[in-house]
Amino acid sequence: MSDNRRDFLRKSALLGLTGLASGLIGKESLDKIEHVSESLSSEGNPFTLPKLPYAYNALEPFIDKQTMEIHYGKHHQAYVDKLNAAVNSTNMDFSLSDTAKCATIEPSSLPAIRNNLGGHYNHSLFWTLLKPNPTVSANSPSGKIAEAITKKFGSFDTFKKDFSDHAAKLFGSGWCWLVKDDAGNVRILTTPNQDNPLMQLGERGTPVLALDVWEHAYYLKYQNKRADYISNWWNVVNWEKAEQLYTQK
Numbered sequence: 577m578s579d580n581r582r583d584f585l586r587k588s589a590l591l592g593l594t595g596l597a598s599g600l601i602g603k604e605s606l607d608k609i610e611h612v613s614e615s616l617s618s619e620g621n622p623f624t625l626p627k628l629p630y631a632y633n634a635l636e637p638f639i640d641k642q643t644m645e646i647h648y649g650k651h652h653q654a655y656v657d658k659l660n661a662a663v664n665s666t667n668m669d670f671s672l673s674d675t676a677k678c679a680t681i682e683p684s685s686l687p688a689i690r691n692n693l694g695g696h697y698n699h700s701l702f703w704t705l706l707k708p709n710p711t712v713s714a715n716s717p718s719g720k721i722a723e724a725i726t727k728k729f730g731s732f733d734t735f736k737k738d739f740s741d742h743a744a745k746l747f748g749s750g751w752c753w754l755v756k757d758d759a760g761n762v763r764i765l766t767t768p769n770q771d772n773p774l775m776q777l778g779e780r781g782t783p784v785l786a787l788d789v790w791e792h793a794y795y796l797k798y799q800n801k802r803a804d805y806i807s808n809w810w811n812v813v814n815w816e817k818a819e820q821l822y823t824q825k
Contacts, residue, residue: 623663625656626700634708638808640797648703651792653772655695664690694770698751703784707814717815721784721822724762725754736810739787742766743806749790753779756822784821785813 588736628648633641666686716732717725729735742764743752757763765773765781771796773781787809794805 592652603821623656623659623696625653626703629743630706633708635710635812638710638811639706639794643794643796645786648699648797651700652696655692655699658688659692659696662686662692690775691770693702694772694775697774698770698772698788699724700701701783702788704817705786705814707816708812715811715813715815717818719819719823720760721762721819723785724756724822728762731814738813739764739785740803740806740810743787743789744803752787752789753781753783754785754818756784757781760822762822782821784819 625648625816628644632644632648635644666689716722722732722781725732725735737754739754743766746752746766746768748768750766751770751772753765753767753772753773754762755765755800762784763779766789767773767775772786773779773783787806789802789806798805
């Protein structure tokens with residue numbers, strides 16, 4: 577497969593992930609796709625596992641070293657490996673504007689691209705939203721994102737409870753998100769499996785905070801106590817990164 581062909585398929589898969597493939601594709605949308613593409617993959621192809629920005633034990637005692645080793649080194653790596661295999665195995669020619677439709681029908685390789693690209697994107701973002709070397713002091717947002725949370729929920733404590741409830745009640749495996757719309761308003765969304773708010777056909781938004789509630793994210797330390805995992809996760813939220821995501825255009 578040529579480098580140009582690989583690059584086309586990679587960008588096409590990313591377009592399907594972000595749910596931007598409805599109607600005509602403008603330059604701004606293509607620029608966003610290229611930005612995500614560059615951040616998640618090496619030059620050209622294949623997709624690669626991003627470097628973890630801290631040591632495996634840097635989130636203790638709230639997220640343990642063994643969980644991080646397996647979650648990052650095994651689960652995330654598996655999404656990358658399967659994504660590369662799926663992209664490299666497809667020989668289907670399709671236009672950018674057809675990608676979202678193609679991701680839900682035959683050939684069978686396209687759902688594999690969607691699912692594993694979601695897993696790769698979600699985890700790549702998740703690692704950056706965890707703050708290493710946590711302290712015992714209260715961990716709360718500041719800046720524009722704090723203002724947006726207060727505007728929407730009335731207070732940070734109310735938001736924290738609402739977000740925790742959404743995450744705890746999500747059936748099965750999936751993710752809980754704080755997202756923003758084009759006007760800067762925030763809201764909480766949940767998605768199943770490795771979907772994310774950029775892939776939604778209904779409610780959508782740009783992620784500014786993400787919580788993985790798959791069992792592999794917490795079971796070694798917390799067993800079936802998802803609520804305890806969620807409660808402790810607040811101690812390692814990287815609000816500086818969330819602020820950056822919220823304020824970037």
